[in-house]
Amino acid sequence: MNETAVPRSLIIIGAASGAGAPDPSTATGPAALRRAAVFHDTPLQHVAWDTILRVPRDATDTPLHAVAALGERLADEVASVLQGGHFPLVVGGDHSCAIGTWSGVHRALAARGPVGLIWIDAHMDSHTFATTPSGQINGMPLAALLGHGESALTRIDGAGATLQPAHVCLIGVRSFEAGEAALLQRIGVRVFDMTEVRERGLAKVFDEALAIVRQGTAGFGVSVDLDALDPGEAPGVGSPVPGGLSCAELAAALSRLRDDPAFVAMEIVEYNPRRDHDRVTAGAAGVLVDAIAPLKTPR
Numbered sequence: 001m002n003e004t005a006v007p008r009s010l011i012i013i014g015a016a017s018g019a020g021a022p023d024p025s026t027a028t029g030p031a032a033l034r035r036a037a038v039f040h041d042t043p044l045q046h047v048a049w050d051t052i053l054r055v056p057r058d059a060t061d062t063p064l065h066a067v068a069a070l071g072e073r074l075a076d077e078v079a080s081v082l083q084g085g086h087f088p089l090v091v092g093g094d095h096s097c098a099i100g101t102w103s104g105v106h107r108a109l110a111a112r113g114p115v116g117l118i119w120i121d122a123h124m125d126s127h128t129f130a131t132t133p134s135g136q137i138n139g140m141p142l143a144a145l146l147g148h149g150e151s152a153l154t155r156i157d158g159a160g161a162t163l164q165p166a167h168v169c170l171i172g173v174r175s176f177e178a179g180e181a182a183l184l185q186r187i188g189v190r191v192f193d194m195t196e197v198r199e200r201g202l203a204k205v206f207d208e209a210l211a212i213v214r215q216g217t218a219g220f221g222v223s224v225d226l227d228a229l230d231p232g233e234a235p236g237v238g239s240p241v242p243g244g245l246s247c248a249e250l251a252a253a254l255s256r257l258r259d260d261p262a263f264v265a266m267e268i269v270e271y272n273p274r275r276d277h278d279r280v281t282a283g284a285a286g287v288l289v290d291a292i293a294p295l296k297t298p299r
């Protein structure tokens with residue numbers, strides 16, 4: 001590791017995904033967060049918006065087509081930011097954008113080893129079309145990344161699963177259906193639900209989560225669904241669920257990653273400006289990003 005090298009820039013990529021959710025308003029989330037200027041450039045670390053990616057015009061006919069096409073664009077962009085030596089921060093959009101984000105990270109790291117992922121969410125997002133009660137694709141991205149579900153969603157970065165169950169865990173779950181829970185249990189993905197977080201404390205749970213995503217991987221990332229936070233602090237999300245994490249405790253956990261060279265990418269999703277008030281949810285997103293900057297150690 002070269003301590004004198006220039007710090008990684010944190011490059012923000014908006015993903016205007018909305019076709020994966022019943023209310024497409026989350027597609028306006030990235031532009032609203034950019035206007036609200038909640039992500040801060042600092043003297044120690046360059047934090048800058050790159051672009052906001054949208055569904056290509058020829059792919060808007062079905063939600064499946066839209067999610068897959070935006071995912072392909074996003075994967076290319078994320079891989080290119082990583083290959084340029086920088087840190088991609090993807091800002092959604094509904095959580096279906098995760099398929100593109102982590103496919104791109106996988107592509108950039110594939111030669112060095114598998115990718116670890118901490119999925120912080122009130123939900124499991126681990127349905128397939130065979131188990132989903134709602135049919136919404138934002139309830140499926142983690143299953144797709146683990147290689148389960150529609151091939152249009154599982155094959156964005158070629159054949160084979162993008163993530164391995166042993167390198168993935170979830171934190172903050174408190175609303176799920178039997179079919180997705182059964183999938184995660186069958187393939188052996190560790191789920192730290194809110195009951196366990198409250199019993200043991202987020203710090204201890206986060207220790208264990210980090211061990212899972214570090215062991216045998218080339219690097220790891222964090223996917224933050226803002227609905228993991230309590231709706232009292234983050235009302236402006238697609239699917240609020242009471243009883244979530246506090247913004248301060250999640251920021252404290254994330255701040256442990258800021259100098260970690262193995263921490264390679266993050267995403268923050270499901271911001272719905274129409275449900276926010278006084279920009280409190282936008283502000284919470286800013287606090288979570290401030291927690292990981294500056295990333296002063298280059299790879």
Ligand SMILES: [Mn+2]
Pocket residue numbers: 095121123125138225270
């Ligand atoms: Mn989610």
